[in-house]
Amino acid sequence: MDQRTPDLPLYEALAGRVVALVDDGVLRVGMRAPSVRAFAAQHGVSLTTALQAYRLLEDRGVLAARPKSGFYVTSRTHTRRPPPAASQPPQRATQVSVSNPVFSVLAYATDPSYAPLGCAVPSAGLLAAERLDRHLARCARVHGRNYNVYADPHGDAELRGQISERALRLGHAVPPDGVLISNGCTEALNIALSVTTKPGDTVAIESPTYFGLLQVLEAHGLRALELPTDPTSGIDVAALDKALGARRVAACLLASSFSNPLGYRTDDARKAAITKVLTRHGVPLIEDDIYGDISFGADRPRPFAAISPKADIILCSSFSKTIAPGYRIGWLAANRRHDQILAAKFALSLSGAALPQKAMADFLTSGGYDAHLRRIRKLFADNIDRMRRTVDRSFPRDTRMTDPRGGFVLWLELPHGFDADALYARAIRERICFVPGSLFTASGGYRNCLRLSCSHDWSARIERSVERLGELADELLQ
Amino acid sequence: MDQRTPDLPLYEALAGRVVALVDDGVLRVGMRAPSVRAFAAQHGVSLTTALQAYRLLEDRGVLAARPKSGFYVTSRTHTRRPPPAASQPPQRATQVSVSNPVFSVLAYATDPSYAPLGCAVPSAGLLAAERLDRHLARCARVHGRNYNVYADPHGDAELRGQISERALRLGHAVPPDGVLISNGCTEALNIALSVTTKPGDTVAIESPTYFGLLQVLEAHGLRALELPTDPTSGIDVAALDKALGARRVAACLLASSFSNPLGYRTDDARKAAITKVLTRHGVPLIEDDIYGDISFGADRPRPFAAISPKADIILCSSFSKTIAPGYRIGWLAANRRHDQILAAKFALSLSGAALPQKAMADFLTSGGYDAHLRRIRKLFADNIDRMRRTVDRSFPRDTRMTDPRGGFVLWLELPHGFDADALYARAIRERICFVPGSLFTASGGYRNCLRLSCSHDWSARIERSVERLGELADELLQ
Structure with a gap:
């Protein structure tokens, strides 16, 4: 299955291939890149497209143009600055x-x-705030009265439909009724933790991890078991297996992709291996996909839930990092625990604000998100x-x-x-x-x-x- | 201190006095009320105002006009239907x-x-949805980009100022920085419970009580100690004292006024007595003032926090019952626990949606709320x-x-x-x-x-x- 973002422009896709050649060491620092003409011929694209790709690579500091000589592979920073070693947090849970x-x-x-x-x-x-605001202004004018009620605790049906459709593109089959809108990803994580843990329980997390997540764990009275994490590839599967064998862990909470702060990407095979280990130990996975849409590669990585559709996974995400932090619109999808998360959402805040959800639905429907x-x-x-x-x-x-x-x-x-x-x-x-x-x-x-x-x-x-x-x-x- | 709503129209205030005479038995069913002319002279008001008061009383079924004869006191329904007896829930806490x-x-x-x-x-x-929607449309057009950030977790400063000003009118001195905006009153109650209780604790509540509140207690893993409650006057103070002496209670959660479902009003003296008992037992009070603004009497009752400003009280309220349920804007004020509720709010949902808060602030500033x-x-x-x-x-x-x-x-x-x-x-x-x-x-x-x-x-x-x-x-x- 080709996971390339369907509408990535050709020149970006081409630039991505050059980066892959550099990353794989085929093109090395100081080497002259193929000429624009040769590159165009090689890939069967126009000179303009080839030049666009090279200009992009120049912008990104991968290539540098030398006058009358062509493009050369620059000394990429990562060649001089290796990533940190994998973390080695203490093998005990910490309040x-x-x-x-x-x-x-x-x-x-x-x-x-x-x-x-x-x-x-x-x-x-930098985000899409202004367009979204225009949608909100229109919603308030046109739909106001109809939406001034306690909304369905699930959230706006049209918005759930849009989220479901986008999930499906990643191979994550979740129907609109399986999506639950929350007040941002933080509330989503609270809901996920409230249906999987109780105070005093231990939650396994990556290390280092986003401090806001630690605050959520603290508010729930939870203990954190920090897992050895490699800044390039993510969680160490063997260490995870060992850690789960050594103590009772109520849930495992991981970034789906591009964890904050490490920014790594876990490949599909490792994600499948992680889910398998969790399933064997009977530990639910809470995955935080808030950065998933901001992928620098040619494709958008798939969440764990798409790769292991039958596992006990609660996916949490939001539009706060890509469209509008100030709208506080997040969501959850939990194949096995939908009734639980719905009850938790209801007890936590009844429902979300109606008009901002409707505005977000209109924004997504209007088609400019990609x-x-x-x-x-x-x-x-x-x-x-x-x-x-x-x-x-x-x-x-x-x-x-x-x-x-x-x-x-x-x-x-x-x-x-x-x-x-x-x-x-x-x-x-x-x-x-x-x-x-x-x-x-x-x-x-x-x-x-x-x-x-x-x-x-x-x-x-x-x-x-x-x-x-x-x-x-x-x-x-x- | 005169607690009358300052801008209550004269005819409504006059009608309130007639109702008081009926309620006190001075005017009895079937009696002829003073003529409009006599009533006007007696209160030093115009004939028009006196007639407005009588028409209002007619609308409310207190008086009935008989052609060519004048106004008579009708058989008020409560004369035939007594209120239920005070409740007698079991004297044990229930999961x-x-x-x-x-x-x-x-x-x-x-x-x-x-x-x-x-x-x-x-x-x-019935509510002020359309006006509020117009404010929201304008906010989205004018302020959009500035508000598309993670807001101050406290919430919109102008809105907090308005809430503070209205609280002050009731003698409840809470500065704007002492107000914390929440996603509706339900989130406010969640925050209040999260800083006063832990799972397994017992919370004292009135009985019968709003089922949504029971759901919140359930979500927190709490036990409910239901208190004997009189449908006319509220909580039995002696029973409360006895109940708190018999077991550890982590918090007491009461309606400030017009509890759902009983609708009673507790007078200031009883409120003071309740707070005194709670203080003596070291039990914090969480008060839910969501219905306080919908008073049928001439005045708007004061919350516990206004009557006992030094007690350990967390006030929770919202605009959901009076302006706009769909905007999900509530708030808390806790004289002694502000830092705690702020941290809890932050962990629960970071902050609320910015533009709806700004729209609510504009609505309140524009002055039509009263x-x-x-x-x-x-x-x-x-x-x-x-x-x-x-x-x-x-x-x-x-x-x-x-x-x-x-x-x-x-x-x-x-x-x-x-x-x-x-x-x-x-x-x-x-x-x-x-x-x-x-x-x-x-x-x-x-x-x-x-x-x-x-x-x-x-x-x-x-x-x-x-x-x-x-x-x-x-x-x-x-």
Whole structure:
């Protein structure tokens, strides 16, 4: 089954093949790429299309044009900066207690007077906010009265239909009645945890993991069992199997793709292996697919639920990272637990706001979402590339960094002993915000790590801020 | 301190005084009321105003005009139908498990092909939906992009300012920063319970109580201790004191005013006494003020938090019953636990949808809320009066019913042994929906009771449906 996004432009698909050749080592740093003419002939496309592909690769820093000579493979940053090693969190469950430091970081992360390397929230201008707002204005004018009721707790039927249709394209067969709309992905995760766990239970998670998720675990009184996680390929299946054999785990909570903060992509075979292990141990999977649509590759990865349709999986997602954080529209789909999640949603907030859901349904029906996704995928991929190049030339030697396959965050690992909390204190004084690594664990690691968000339009201010962080890190290492 | 709603029209205030005379027995059934001219002179108002007051009393069924003779006090329904006796729930805590029957009732209650005596949700046309929708349309056009971010978890600052200002009018001093916006009152209650209880704990509640609240308790794994409750005056303070002395109770959850389903009003002195008992036992109070603005009296009752500003109280409320159920905008205020509720809100859903909050703020700022409240108070009071008269002439002898002081639900108690579940089954076959009493308790009582909702525009269909329910009840008693 071809999982390529059906409407990816030809030149982007071609550029993707060149990147694959570079990644596989067929095209190596410094090598001259085939001429545009040869490339066009080889792939049976027009000169214009071939040139578009090369320009894109130039934008992304994969190729560089030399006057009168042609295109050459540049020294890609990842060749100099290896990814961090796989994490090795403690093999015990930890009661989660993270909220206080998180709140202090969030206060700076949302303050526009600080350079925005903290929050993983795209600036509104980058997303589809304005078009969606026009839909909302129209909905309020046209449909207002009909929607001013407690909505069906399932959520807007048309919106569920749209979500179901998009899921089907990924091979995830979930009928509209199997979709439940939530107040953003955070409520979705709360609902999923409330039907699978009770306080004191242990939940297995990747490590490092998104601090907001740790806050949710803390609010539920849960213990976190952090799993060894490779920044390139994800969860270690054998370690997962061993961990689940050693203790009772109520649920396993993983990113479907492009985890925050590591940004890795787990291939289908490994996803199937993970689900198999979970099924054998009778542990439900809660998967968070919020970044799945922001894939830098030629295809959009499939969630676990699409790969293992019979397993006990609750999929959680939202439009907050791709269309509109301010609308708070997320959803769940749970093949086996639909009645449970519906009851939990009802007890938690009855139903969601009706008109924003209707506006989102109209937006999706109007058909511009895929074109919008192509635009922001390229935009975030470019941002990540620029951030990586800036880190590469500014940060201390021996700094490692991830090479995210999607999303918009970058994870840096500095030499052992480096104190990212100290860097954070200095950076805040200079009005630069990022998130120190210690917030991404419940068990006290990652003090030498940090997360940079690349979710805003690239700017001289952002570039200078990253450079300055590098200088400060250098000073701290002296 | 004069708690009269400041902008209540003069004729309504005058009508309220006449009702007080009737209620106190000074004006008795069949007596001739003072002539319009005498009444005007007595109160120093114009003839027009006096006549407006009498017309209002006529609308509400308190007075009846006899041609060429004047106005007479009618036989008010409550003279023939006493309220139910105070409830006597079991003196033990019960693990709550109610969701399945509730969902089955809700499916019918929201189906417009059934006579709408089930859901306590006003029809959109009765509320301020259209004006609010216009505000939302404008907000989406004008402010869209600025609001398409994860909002401050506290919620829209302007909206919090408006809520703070209105609270102050009731003597409840809560600054805008002390208000936390939630996804409706249901999420507010979830947040309040999450910071005061843990699974297995016991929560003291009034009895009978709103089934949605029981569902929330169930979702939190809580036990319900149901308190003896008088349909006219509310919680029995001595019984509360005794109950709290006998076991550990984690929180007490009460309606501030016009409880669903009993509709009673607790006077300020009793509220103070209740809070005092709770404080002595170290039990926090969660108060649900969702119906407080729908007062039939001349004033709007004060919440517990206004009367006992130093006690450990979390106030929960929303605009769902007065402006717009579909917008899902509620709020909390907790003098002592603000940081706790903020952290809980953040973990539960990050923040609410931004534009609907902004639209609500604009609506409140534009100043029509009080005029709107006057209109719907009269409307719901009239609905309740008509419903009571219809029940009075249609239901079996010995049927008791409440005389609500606000809100829009009526509670009926039929003779012991009557089976309201059986009545429900028959009524559903005839496309009439109501809620049987058994749903209002976790401990298995109220099988001979039922709740009728008076939240829709009165119509011949509603009247016929109530009459038919009376006939069916008669048949069941044969």
